[in-house]
Amino acid sequence: MIVAEHAGFCAGVRRAVAIAERTSEVTEAVTLGALVHNPDVIASLERRGVHRVSSLDEAEGRPVIVPSHGLPQSVVNRAAEMGLEIIDATCPHVVRLQREAARAVQAGRTVVLVGDKAHPEIVAVTSHSGPGVMVVSGAADVAIVANASDSADRVTAGITPGQKITVLAQTTQVEHVVDAVAEALRARGADVEQVNTICPATAERQRAARALASKVDLMVVVGGRASANTMRLAEVCREIGVPVLSVESVAELDASTVRRARLIGVTAGASTPSWVMEEVMDAMSEIIEGNQENVQEVGVTPPAHATPQEPEIVKARVEEVYDDRVIVHLETDETATVYLKELVAEVAAPATAVAAVGDEFFVVPDRRRKPSDTDELVASKRQADYLLLWQKLADAKESGEVVEGTVTGVVKGGLVVDIGVRGFIPASQVGRRFVEDLGQFVGQTLRLKVKEVERARANVVLSHRAVLEEEEKQARVEAFKTLAVDQVVNGKVTRLATFGAFVDIGNGVEGLLHISDISWERIKHPSKVLTEGQEIQVKILNIDAERERISLGYKQLQDDPWKSVAQRFPEGTVTKGTVTKLMEFGAFVSLADGVEGLVHISQLADRRITRPEEVVSVGDQITVKVIGVKEKEHRISLSARQAAEEGERSDYKKYMKDQRSEETMTIGDRIGFDLRKLGQYTADDGEKGE
Ligand code: SF4
Incomplete structure (x- = not known):
């Protein structure tokens, strides 16, 4: 497996995420649409209190973080009218594109912008520069537009010889597509000025992906489906003629495709966090090495006679018990034999030791195996148990019910857990924070939430972190009921920031000790008075139970x-x-x-x-x-x-x-x-x- 020289988070995305995280440390905020196009990043920000909304009305007074791909000017203006604070996380490369477009329009040039008309970045750019911008997806569009002379709109009124045109590109565009558009315009006699607005991160990721794709026989592209640059990376690799497997996360890996490949290249979009990429690579290593304990292979092998069709599960009542079998009466009014190996998973005792007349359970009748000479119908309790367990897991995924499982081992990328079938807990889902030593969990029984269930691929992905977060949230809600303003509580300093210190006051409640409430003296940084891990007494100054925010005072006790x-x-x-x-x-x-x-x-x-x-x-x-x-x-x-x-x-x-x-x-x-x-x-x- 080879990783592309340039892959994963770009500076623009890293900057936007850092801005959102820093904002979340002081207040709740919203992003209008996705901050960056990656579901894992968005989910992680949600957990920190940065919520995604689809309209400004949903902001409810909270600051609005402008996504890395920008927002239309009209939306920014409306937010200002509504008195909402704007925190601009627009990538500087996107801002440059907006400025270039506005400059060219002001200079009286027609802007031909190569990109995806519906992409938020393009919507924002066209809004910032006003009329005079024509969006095309490639050279083919130029021919269509150039002939549209019947339109009164200058943008679609066709291209005339000598027309002054500035060609710009969506920051994530492919270079040769933009060049082809410029060439097509020149061929029609336009006076073309071409400004390269493809961001360096995109260009270098595409170059690295192209170089790698020519050496391998499968390219795995990791990243969000809504991420334009991830999709373009996949396109670039396909152009080389190599098969491409695009996955958002480890759950989408197809083990058989991975196993078939002799040499795999890996790249990731600019909005893909490194841990998502690492999980995918770890899971692929497991598949390649033939280890069955990876994300695609985590389930037990279904019983040999499992059929692709949905098997019939019926209730059975034990009527006779022998050492090697039990005779059951089915709710379909038939009689069936359940042989010992289909009664229990491990044959360690005769059937008389595990079943008694009158016992009731579910079985799967195997009608294909009904020998015409004896008319004996055989059934499997094991298969019914197996199918019902998968059903239970699917239900638990839907309902959010917690299941229990025992950790049986550590594999690259996470833990293997026995939940009746084998399940996989990705490393990022083990604890609330990154866990260095996964081995400490082996042998422990964990409470888990089911995140992914695919019986056909024997794939169950679980999260311990989700349970911890939910339990903590519940404890927090309870704790908030007992906390009161002016109460003095014990706490532990968990983190120092320039604006103050975070103090854990128990039950998952973390309060903010603002720098001005640390000392009566004017201090430049909380570290002048406090250290991380220090245990202190603090006074509760303010409680916002709805937003689960609590302000603390330290100097008030001095x-x-x-x-x-x-x-x-x-x-x-x-x-x-x-x-x-x-x-x-x-x-x-x-x-x-x-x-x-x-x-x-x-x-x-x-x-x-x-x-x-x-x-x-x-x-x-x-x-x-x-x-x-x-x-x-x-x-x-x-x-x-x-x-x-x-x-x-x-x-x-x-x-x-x-x-x-x-x-x-x-x-x-x-x-x-x-x-x-x-x-x-x-x-x-x-x-x-x-
Ligand atoms: S891909 Fe380029 S334009 Fe987009 S956020 Fe990253 S650096 Fe900025």
Whole structure:
């Protein structure tokens, strides 16, 4: 198996996902349509609280994340009118295409855009550039449009010699298709300007896929079916003439196709996460190595006489029991024999040890095996059990019912579990977070949700993570009922971010400790006060049960340094402080631990300055006068200018006082004063006299 040199997540998708994930850390948000075209990525974002909606009305006030392929201008405008916050995750390459189209239209050129008219990226581009954009899917369309001279619409009115045309391409287009369109236009005499707007990620993935496809005898393309670039990768490989297997996930792998291939090439669309690609590759390795414990081969081999037609399952009642068989009466009023090997999976005891007269169970009568000479009808309980188990799994998938299974082993890509048949738990579905050591689960009985059931391919895919998430959600709902504002709870810091810290307060409830609620002091990063894993007490400041969001406070449980600030720093106090931060409007000065005041720029100097840096720097010790205290609001206004004036006044007063005292001095005082100055006279000398 060879992986294409360039495959999987591109920078644009990675950026969009990162933006969505970062947003989800602070608030719930929505994406209008798919953020990126991959169902696994969308499902993962859903779990984080980034929901996919199909109209702005469904946003219900939540911020709207613009998908990587952009949104039509009209939609963005409407969102703004509705007061919705827009978080733009449009890929920069898509933005470039939008700009190129708008530029060409403004310059009076006709834009021929090579792409899929219905793709959201193209819908957005045409909306951003207004009329004057003609979308074609290939050179064949040019001929159709060029002859459409009967239309009044300039876009479809045909192509005239000398017409100024700019050829652009959907970012995921195939290069030679775009070249062919440009050539076809030139052939009709158009003045063609061709701007390459295919994104580098697309181009390099296509080149790598093409190079690989020529060396292998099967190409497996992993990615969402709605992903244009994934579909184009498949097209590119087909053009080489190699068979292509396109799969969205491991569940769609066809084991027989994989097994037949001698050398397999693998590539993945730009929106395919690496873990999906790895799961597919791991499962293929298992198939190639002949290991039956992979996703396509996880079921037990059906009994030999299983038929492709849906077998008849009937109720049976045991009437006679012998060592090697039981005779049953069927609900169809027939009598049938169930031989021991069709009664139990492992023949370890006679039938008399496992069945008794009167027992009832289901069997599958094998009417094909009815020998005409004896008229004996045989039936299989094992096959009925097997079929009913698959039915039960299919029902569990529909209803979401939890099934139990024991982990029997670790294979590449996940766990094998015994649920009556063999099931497979992909590695990504084992725990809530990535599990490094899958071996720890061997022998454990897990509660599982059924994700995929295909009896024909003996394929059952299960998820332990889904059960954990559901249980946690339930626990969270219960926990929210007991939590209250102002309650003090124990918690553990799980993660630090620039805007605050996440604290696990038990039962799956994680609250956000905003940076401003960590310390009374102004801190740049939560790590100044907290570390991951630290156990702390926090106060609940706010609860949004509907959105399951909870705000916590840490500083609220510490002594408030502002408590007696009005007494410690009454108005008029002149004191020293340290400059902690410079802003355009002034400087913050720390007067004591956790107590900071603002010196407005107009109060920093006795002359007009335009920036605080002209007179102070961070770390400077300066003298300030308190000119206003608002203890409740934690605000102190300071003035360095008034402090300086005050200083000058008091120096002057002192000078005047000294002057006055000198005037009232006696000569003796003066002499003593002068002598003191000279160090020739001491109090002791005076007392001693001569
Ligand atoms: S495929 Fe290209 S245009 Fe699309 S998101 Fe990725 S980098 Fe951007």
